[in-house]
Amino acid sequence: MDLIGLFPTWYEPAIGSGWVIGLIATIHVLFSHTAVGAAILFAVLAYIGMRDDRPELIDFIKKYGLFLLVFSYILGSITGPGIWYSTTVGSPRGISALIHNFVWKWATEWVFFVIEVIGVYMLVYLAGKLERRTYMKVAVIFGLTSYTTMLAIVGILSFMMMPGRPEQWFAEGGYLYGFYGPNTFAQLMIRTAFMFTMTAVVGGIVAAGLKDEVFKRWLLRRLAIVGGLSAIVGISLYPWYLGTLPSIAHLVMENRLPDYFTPSILIVLGAMLAYFAMTFFRPKLVTATVAGFATLAILVLGLWPGETVRESVRKPYIAGQYLYSNQVIGHDVPGMGVKSEIPTLEKVGFTHAHVFWPESQKEITRENTMDVGRNLAITACSNCHSLSATGIRPLKNYFPQQADVEGIKKYLLGALATGNTMYMPQIPLKDDEAEALAVYIASLNDPEAAAAHLDGDTTALLDNPSREEDQ
Amino acid sequence: MDTAMLYALRDPLGIPAHPLIFLILGVATWALHIAAVHVLLGSSALAIRGAFSGNDHWRRLADAMVNTAKVAVSVAIVIGVAPLLFVQVIYDPFWYTSNVLSAWWVIGFIFILIVATLTLFIFYALNHGLRTNKTRCPGSMIVAVLLFLVVGFIMHALSVQMLEPDQWQEWYAPNGVIDASGRSIHAFNLWRFGFFIALSIPVIGIWLFGYRRYLQGRNEEDSGYLEFLKRTGTRLGAIGTLIALVLLVGWMRGLPEDIAGFATGIWPIAAAAALIVAAAFPLLLGRRLDQGLWGYAPILVATVAMIVVATMREAVRWVTLFGVHGYNPLDYKIAMDWYSTGLFFLTFGVLGGAVVTYLLTVAWQAGQTEGTYTPSRAVNRIGTAGIVLLLLWIAQYFGFGLWTAYA
Numbered sequence: 001m002d003l004i005g006l007f008p009t010w011y012e013p014a015i016g017s018g019w020v021i022g023l024i025a026t027i028h029v030l031f032s033h034t035a036v037g038a039a040i041l042f043a044v045l046a047y048i049g050m051r052d053d054r055p056e057l058i059d060f061i062k063k064y065g066l067f068l069l070v071f072s073y074i075l076g077s078i079t080g081p082g083i084w085y086s087t088t089v090g091s092p093r094g095i096s097a098l099i100h101n102f103v104w105k106w107a108t109e110w111v112f113f114v115i116e117v118i119g120v121y122m123l124v125y126l127a128g129k130l131e132r133r134t135y136m137k138v139a140v141i142f143g144l145t146s147y148t149t150m151l152a153i154v155g156i157l158s159f160m161m162m163p164g165r166p167e168q169w170f171a172e173g174g175y176l177y178g179f180y181g182p183n184t185f186a187q188l189m190i191r192t193a194f195m196f197t198m199t200a201v202v203g204g205i206v207a208a209g210l211k212d213e214v215f216k217r218w219l220l221r222r223l224a225i226v227g228g229l230s231a232i233v234g235i236s237l238y239p240w241y242l243g244t245l246p247s248i249a250h251l252v253m254e255n256r257l258p259d260y261f262t263p264s265i266l267i268v269l270g271a272m273l274a275y276f277a278m279t280f281f282r283p284k285l286v287t288a289t290v291a292g293f294a295t296l297a298i299l300v301l302g303l304w305p306g307e308t309v310r311e312s313v314r315k316p317y318i319a320g321q322y323l324y325s326n327q328v329i330g331h332d333v334p335g336m337g338v339k340s341e342i343p344t345l346e347k348v349g350f351t352h353a354h355v356f357w358p359e360s361q362k363e364i365t366r367e368n369t370m371d372v373g374r375n376l377a378i379t380a381c382s383n384c385h386s387l388s389a390t391g392i393r394p395l396k397n398y399f400p401q402q403a404d405v406e407g408i409k410k411y412l413l414g415a416l417a418t419g420n421t422m423y424m425p426q427i428p429l430k431d432d433e434a435e436a437l438a439v440y441i442a443s444l445n446d447p448e449a450a451a452a453h454l455d456g457d458t459t460a461l462l463d464n465p466s467r468e469e470d471q
Numbered sequence: 472m473d474t475a476m477l478y479a480l481r482d483p484l485g486i487p488a489h490p491l492i493f494l495i496l497g498v499a500t501w502a503l504h505i506a507a508v509h510v511l512l513g514s515s516a517l518a519i520r521g522a523f524s525g526n527d528h529w530r531r532l533a534d535a536m537v538n539t540a541k542v543a544v545s546v547a548i549v550i551g552v553a554p555l556l557f558v559q560v561i562y563d564p565f566w567y568t569s570n571v572l573s574a575w576w577v578i579g580f581i582f583i584l585i586v587a588t589l590t591l592f593i594f595y596a597l598n599h600g601l602r603t604n605k606t607r608c609p610g611s612m613i614v615a616v617l618l619f620l621v622v623g624f625i626m627h628a629l630s631v632q633m634l635e636p637d638q639w640q641e642w643y644a645p646n647g648v649i650d651a652s653g654r655s656i657h658a659f660n661l662w663r664f665g666f667f668i669a670l671s672i673p674v675i676g677i678w679l680f681g682y683r684r685y686l687q688g689r690n691e692e693d694s695g696y697l698e699f700l701k702r703t704g705t706r707l708g709a710i711g712t713l714i715a716l717v718l719l720v721g722w723m724r725g726l727p728e729d730i731a732g733f734a735t736g737i738w739p740i741a742a743a744a745a746l747i748v749a750a751a752f753p754l755l756l757g758r759r760l761d762q763g764l765w766g767y768a769p770i771l772v773a774t775v776a777m778i779v780v781a782t783m784r785e786a787v788r789w790v791t792l793f794g795v796h797g798y799n800p801l802d803y804k805i806a807m808d809w810y811s812t813g814l815f816f817l818t819f820g821v822l823g824g825a826v827v828t829y830l831l832t833v834a835w836q837a838g839q840t841e842g843t844y845t846p847s848r849a850v851n852r853i854g855t856a857g858i859v860l861l862l863l864w865i866a867q868y869f870g871f872g873l874w875t876a877y878a
Contacts, residue, residue: 003479008643010574011651082581089574092567099559100484104811111823117549118830131845137854144861175811180875338483355476360647
């Protein structure tokens with residue numbers, strides 16, 4: 001049997017599953033990166049607090065820790081698995097690829113995660129109860145453990161772009177070649193830098209509420225130094241990161257990113273530096289509201305575009321440069337015994353290879369053409385293209401208003417099915433599938449023309465469901 | 472959906488160790504997760520009960536249970552990550568299909584859980600010193616519990632939908648027309664859901680014995696309160712077990728015809744026996760309950776009972792998916808990876824063992840100490856060992872990583 005393991009598709013017409021995943025992931029990045037940076041900050045502050053006998057530092061750790069308990073360790077620990085949940089429904093084979101490559105890494109991260117949660121409760125609820133050296137020891141364990149969670153996840157994030165050492169991984173497989181590569185370390189360093197930026201901004205929310213003005217100024221100034229320097233370091237690492245990306249990612253960036261992207265990132269950086277300068281020179285101006293807005297600005301203007309770019313530049317793949325965004329395996333991975341599914345689709349088409357394809361639509365007829373076309377669009381296109389007028393990259397916008405079925409079909413068979421469209425996966429379509437999909441796409445802009453096509457003589461192929469001559 | 476189709480849905484990458492390891496880890500971590508959920512639900516319910524009471528013992532218990540619920544929600548979430556991971560490894564065809572078919576509920580799960588947890592924290596923040604202070608906004612805790620039940624129901628439905636692959640096609644494409652909206656819950660079993668939720672009652676009852684022993688360790692002087700805890704714990708254990716067993720019988724009687732024999736097999740009987748023993752164990756201990764560390768033994772026995780229950784749940788899945796549909800999770804393709812497998816077990820057993828032992832010992836002993844707590848030299852050494860192990864872990868990460876990336 002020529003089956004490929006495609007799952008049902010979840011299609012959300014209003015905003016698209018991609019944006020749902022992106023929204024949850026972006027929020028999680030804010031929570032998690034802030035938590036890691038703060039954990040390391042806590043270790044440093046606990047050390048200074050012990051060395052210089054400064055109980056106010058322990059008190060700050062307690063306050064910031066309590067804030068993080070909800071901000072990062074409740075919301076963060078829900079949105080973390082939340083990314084799994086959203087990718088499970090939005091891209092099941094994408095998350096499956098990551099899980100089956102890196103299950104032990106995630107399980108290892110889970111061990112650290114358990115330690116982290118115990119640690120944060122202890123730092124909050126045993127502050128003042130533990131003698132200082134023990135408190136510091138707990139803080140150091142918390143800080144180190146927190147950073148290991150980032151170490152554990154970053155290679156997985158990197159694999160989404162490409163395997164660490166692509167040639168070796170494709171040839172030999174294995175965890176190490178999948179996880180570690182130049183991109184892994186470039187990404188790790190950038191994330192490390194920005195996590196301190198986020199920690200400094202979010203820390204301002206807590207520090208702004210301190211009653212002791214002298215300590216508050218001391219602390220805010222140090223947060224400003226940490227935040228400002230880390231933002232500069234993070235940006236200066238960007239060229240290194242770009243240098244580790246595959247050539248196709250550069251092509252996408254040159255051709256597909258909106259013009260406003262680079263200026264907007266520079267504006268955000270400038271605004272951040274201005275914020276930290278204000279924090280340093282005029283700490284009195286920092287209130288919880290101001291710091292809260294700065295946090296929101298990072299989320300909306302910094303993290304969201306950053307995550308969007310990360311998602312865009314790995315197209316047409318969703319993981320490891322072998323799994324297309326539409327869930328089809330596009331390349332062999334001999335090292336892992338994985339076979340491309342393109343030949344199967346070329347042989348029998350989606351209608352006969354897809355496990356969940358309705359029996360009544362396996363043969364395409366004049367009557368079911370539109371339904372088959374819609375199902376093909378849901379299956380092969382909707383992960384990246386909304387089928388409605390709203391949501392992520394609406395499909396109808398990629399075809400001229402007056403495009404006729406024949407023209408669309410020609411494009412589908414000539415450029416898409418052969419894999420000759422940049423950023424797009426190769427989507428092999430049988431002749432009748434291409435016609436059905438073309439009819440559906442045409443109907444998005446001009447339903448009457450699509451219906452007229454179905455009524456006309458040019459659909460002779462559709463009256464003959466037999467594919468034997470194709471095979 | 473025939474067997475070949477189910478196998479086609481497996482990830483062709485295979486898995487990096489023998490599937491039995493993932494199966495065992497899945498069952499064990501699910502047992503711990505559901506136990507934490509039971510403590511969460513049980514402590515929240517007792518907090519509500521106490522918050523509406525004028526009785527000093529009840530109000531004091533409510534005060535303690537709010538704190539318990541606050542920690543239990545974190546524990547339930549963090550432990551829950553593990554079974555969520557392992558189910559995707561060997562049951563991916565079932566888990567992913569079930570999720571996609573109810574996608575909106577899966578996304579809803581995240582947001583409802585966030586709201587539920589924040590609502591619980593609002594009640595906690597408003598009700599410090601519940602023993603002596605007036606209850607404020609008790610509705611928030613009630614809403615939190617109701618929302619926790621909703622997220623529990625969503626997880627329940629996803630687990631039940633996994634077991635009905637012969638229905639999937641009809642759910643996805645009713646009458647041949649694909650419904651990709653993911654807006655429906657397609658299958659649930661109120662007996663099964665009720666059974667797992669009802670276990671919160673005996674579990675929190677047994678938990679009260681542990682809490683009682685903890686107070687004894689702090690030289691609790693209010694013997695009336697200790698007696699109240701014992702009485703309440705015993706009552707909750709007995710009544711709760713009875714309710715759970717009735718629901719278990721209902722679940723077993725309603726099993727599909729092709730696995731109906733499971734109801735009279737070893738696993739339901741073992742689970743029922745384990746639950747009865749766990750509930751009766753404090754009574755069996757008699758006076759020893761107040762001697763040494765015996766006071767904590769009921770929790771240990773209840774943990775074993777939960778593992779038996781979790782194994783029964785896995786057995787239901789096994790007889791359904793293997794027995795009826797021919798899917799054998801243990802023949803998953805293995806792409807053995809010794810490095811990541813070894814690293815996990817070393818991290819879990821050695822590093823995790825040392826660090827968690829240190830942290831819990833410090834937390835426990837600090838809780839039992841009046842004034843500032845200073846750990847013993849032995850405890851300190853475990854902590855130092857934990858830090859060294861963490862540094863070694865980081866060193867090996869960069870060692871293997873840089874070598875692999877650049878050599």
